[in-house]
Amino acid sequence: MSERDETPRPNPGGGRDDTPTTRLRRELPQEVPSAAAEEPREAMPEEQNKLTGRQRLAQGLWPPRFTRAQLIVALLLFGLGFGLAIQVASNNDDSALRGARQEDLVRILDELDDRTQRLEEEKRGLEDQRTELENSSDQAEEALKQTVEKERQLGILAGTVAAQGPGITLTINDTKGSVQADMLLDAIQELRAAGAEAIQVNGVRVVASTFLTDSGDGVSVDGNKITQPFRFKVIGNPQDLEPALNIPGGVVQTLEKEQATVTVQRADKIVVDALRAAKRPDYARSSSQ
Numbered sequence: 258m259s260e261r262d263e264t265p266r267p268n269p270g271g272g273r274d275d276t277p278t279t280r281l282r283r284e285l286p287q288e289v290p291s292a293a294a295e296e297p298r299e300a301m302p303e304e305q306n307k308l309t310g311r312q313r314l315a316q317g318l319w320p321p322r323f324t325r326a327q328l329i330v331a332l333l334l335f336g337l338g339f340g341l342a343i344q345v346a347s348n349n350d351d352s353a354l355r356g357a358r359q360e361d362l363v364r365i366l367d368e369l370d371d372r373t374q375r376l377e378e379e380k381r382g383l384e385d386q387r388t389e390l391e392n393s394s395d396q397a398e399e400a401l402k403q404t405v406e407k408e409r410q411l412g413i414l415a416g417t418v419a420a421q422g423p424g425i426t427l428t429i430n431d432t433k434g435s436v437q438a439d440m441l442l443d444a445i446q447e448l449r450a451a452g453a454e455a456i457q458v459n460g461v462r463v464v465a466s467t468f469l470t471d472s473g474d475g476v477s478v479d480g481n482k483i484t485q486p487f488r489f490k491v492i493g494n495p496q497d498l499e500p501a502l503n504i505p506g507g508v509v510q511t512l513e514k515e516q517a518t519v520t521v522q523r524a525d526k527i528v529v530d531a532l533r534a535a536k537r538p539d540y541a542r543s544s545s546q
Contacts (some may be wrong), residue, residue: 261391424527451501
């Protein structure tokens with residue numbers, strides 16, 4: 258027999274077989290655990306069917322698995338939502354018209370429509386003047402006529418000539434002295450926006466350059482001190498002037514908060530006879546010269 262033949266041979270003496278192959282087999286472990294045996298056993302289909310829907314949902318959601326891209330998208334969505342929330346909050350700030358009644362809102366819309374109508378009428382008047390100039394046989398005479406009319410209109414606006422027409426009288430009684438110059442200025446601005454063409458306050462003509470300041474226990478208009486009651490004589494459309502003063506959060510409500518008494522009376526004829534001296538400008542000149 259050759260030397261490579263390591264087939265175990267019986268030991269005649271009944272003793273222990275000490276061949277090399279037998280010794281190698283005794284030294285090796287009897288069972289070698291496999292890698293598959295160390296992994297956790299997955300649930301069998303039968304076991305999965307035994308889980309409730311809520312348990313399967315919990316297994317799918319927890320523990321959460323997030324990637325870096327998902328975290329970046331989540332941060333961007335959070336920033337976008339925060340910005341939208343700030344925008345909505347800024348657009349929902351309280352305003353004077355939020356608590357207004359439906360009748361007040363309708364009146365304000367009517368006032369805006371009236372202003373639009375006045376502008377349209379003024380536009381048509383200017384177009385008619387242009388047409389008359391173009392079609393007049395004696396354009397020089399027609400131009401002179403329109404110039405005189407324009408001078409009269411500008412004189413009313415500048416306060417150099419008296420004016421009369423329909424309008425309102427606004428009277429403010431301030432027994433506590435809480436009405437200040439800025440409140441009267443707001444009234445003037447509101448009247449101008451509503452279409453007032455001539456305004457007079459306690460004998461002082463209001464023009465484009467008029468300024469109001471607080472003066473002791475009263476108010477000064479262009480340096481002329483006036484005291485209460487403050488009386489405004491205004492020429493314009495009464496249907497536009499009175500609603501403009503009575504809008505929610507407007508002039509009347511502001512003055513009444515200061516515990517002043519405010520009355521507005523319409524009239525078919527208001528006379529504004531306080532005059533301002535014509536003043537030649539020091540620097541401004543007509544561009545046509």
